[in-house]
Amino acid sequence: MTSNNPYRVAIVGLSFGAEFIPIYQRHPDTEMVAICQRTEAELNKVGESFGIPEAGRYCDYEQMLQDDRIDIVHINTPPFLHADQTVKALEAGKHVACTIPMAVSVADCKRIVDAQVASGKTYMMMETVVYSREYLFVKELYDKGDLGKLQFFRSSHVQDMGGWPEYWEGLPPMYNGTHAISPTLALGQNQAEWVRCIGSGTIEQHMHKNYDSPFCIESTHIKFKDSDLFAEVTRSLFNVSRQYRESFDVYAEKKSFEWSLIEDAGHIIHRGEKPERVEIPDYAHRLPEEIQCFTTGGVYGGEGGEQHLSFTQGGGHGGSHPHLVHEFISALKEEREPYPNARQGANITCSGILSHESALKGGEKVPLPDWTIIDEQPAIVKELEGGPVSKFE
Numbered sequence: 001m002t003s004n005n006p007y008r009v010a011i012v013g014l015s016f017g018a019e020f021i022p023i024y025q026r027h028p029d030t031e032m033v034a035i036c037q038r039t040e041a042e043l044n045k046v047g048e049s050f051g052i053p054e055a056g057r058y059c060d061y062e063q064m065l066q067d068d069r070i071d072i073v074h075i076n077t078p079p080f081l082h083a084d085q086t087v088k089a090l091e092a093g094k095h096v097a098c099t100i101p102m103a104v105s106v107a108d109c110k111r112i113v114d115a116q117v118a119s120g121k122t123y124m125m126m127e128t129v130v131y132s133r134e135y136l137f138v139k140e141l142y143d144k145g146d147l148g149k150l151q152f153f154r155s156s157h158v159q160d161m162g163g164w165p166e167y168w169e170g171l172p173p174m175y176n177g178t179h180a181i182s183p184t185l186a187l188g189q190n191q192a193e194w195v196r197c198i199g200s201g202t203i204e205q206h207m208h209k210n211y212d213s214p215f216c217i218e219s220t221h222i223k224f225k226d227s228d229l230f231a232e233v234t235r236s237l238f239n240v241s242r243q244y245r246e247s248f249d250v251y252a253e254k255k256s257f258e259w260s261l262i263e264d265a266g267h268i269i270h271r272g273e274k275p276e277r278v279e280i281p282d283y284a285h286r287l288p289e290e291i292q293c294f295t296t297g298g299v300y301g302g303e304g305g306e307q308h309l310s311f312t313q314g315g316g317h318g319g320s321h322p323h324l325v326h327e328f329i330s331a332l333k334e335e336r337e338p339y340p341n342a343r344q345g346a347n348i349t350c351s352g353i354l355s356h357e358s359a360l361k362g363g364e365k366v367p368l369p370d371w372t373i374i375d376e377q378p379a380i381v382k383e384l385e386g387g388p389v390s391k392f393e
Contacts, residue, residue: 017076132318
């Protein structure tokens with residue numbers, strides 16, 4: 001398709017999903033045609049704010065899927081709805097972009113992988129970190145050979161989710177661990193082979209019953225397939241006194257990268273024993289001019305509107321939102337797989353889910369299912385015009 005025949009997009013879930021409406025409205029190859037929200041008042045409020053015609057406003061998801069105008073469904077609903085909504089959209093012949101996590105069970109991740117294969121449609125897990133400016137900066141260093149051999153990864157996602165909707169309370173930390181897991185696997189085009197995790201501390205007693213999980217913090221080791229590399233990943237959601245931190249560290253032969261310990265303190269590059277604070281550039285130049293402005297500002301709620309917690313706590317998600325949209329649309333136009341696609345998204349997501357299983361078993365090694373692993377990882381073969389390299393062909 002071209003800008004004269006754009007991909008027509010529907011967004012379901014408007015609490016956080018409203019962030020993406022103007023990006024699709026301005027992208028040269030997309031057209032926003034529909035939005036879906038269970039609460040009619042909120043649906044109409046968002047529709048009026050962004051100029052979505054009444055014929056494109058839906059309270060019923062399955063009714064929306066019958067709209068033949070829609071090519072793409074972008075899902076931004078609570079995690080427990082992702083699997084059913086993704087499968088239904090694929091079965092309805094729509095391409096699917098879905099926020100993280102892909103699902104909250106291994107079985108549901110498998111359902112999505114199977115549905116994607118059966119439908120022949122494109123699926124992308126919209127993982128923000130691997131399109132953040134910090135990740136793009138480190139990826140650029142790695143691609144130029146400045147880091148040398150990768151040796152070890154350490155990442156963390158420490159977050160206080162008090163005050164979020166009740167369904168989050170007591171969630172095992174690693175069930176929503178993709179922000180911390182994904183950069184460790186993506187940088188060197190790796191896949192998780194097995195995990196071994198320890199649970200530490202306890203959350204408040206009243207939350208234990210929700211998911212039969214007491215753990216305050218879960219810390220896992222991920223073994224990379226066909227590699228000598230490991231990653232150490234730590235995640236917490238409640239009862240930890242610490243400023244929000246969504247971080248990854250890369251230890252390599254020539255240079256290493258460490259995330260700042262506190263917000264705005266500056267990230268660090270190590271050359272041997274010499275540390276140097278670095279300013280991370282913005283990568284808006286890799287995007288179509290029409291959406292470059294969205295790397296540095298939130299759009300939730302319109303001008304002056306209240307920012308969504310996931311945006312403010314995540315520091316604007318590193319300017320990743322327009323990069324996510326552009327990667328997905330570029331993959332469709334070029335008839336290639338986006339990163340992460342269904343199987344890669346399952347490998348990342350199941351690494352977290354199975355880490356919790358390992359923690360419940362006292363740290364036993366748990367393998368990733370074979371269907372989450374791509375047997376052969378093709379080499380990078382081309383670079384998107386004006387954009388990041390295509391990670392998988």
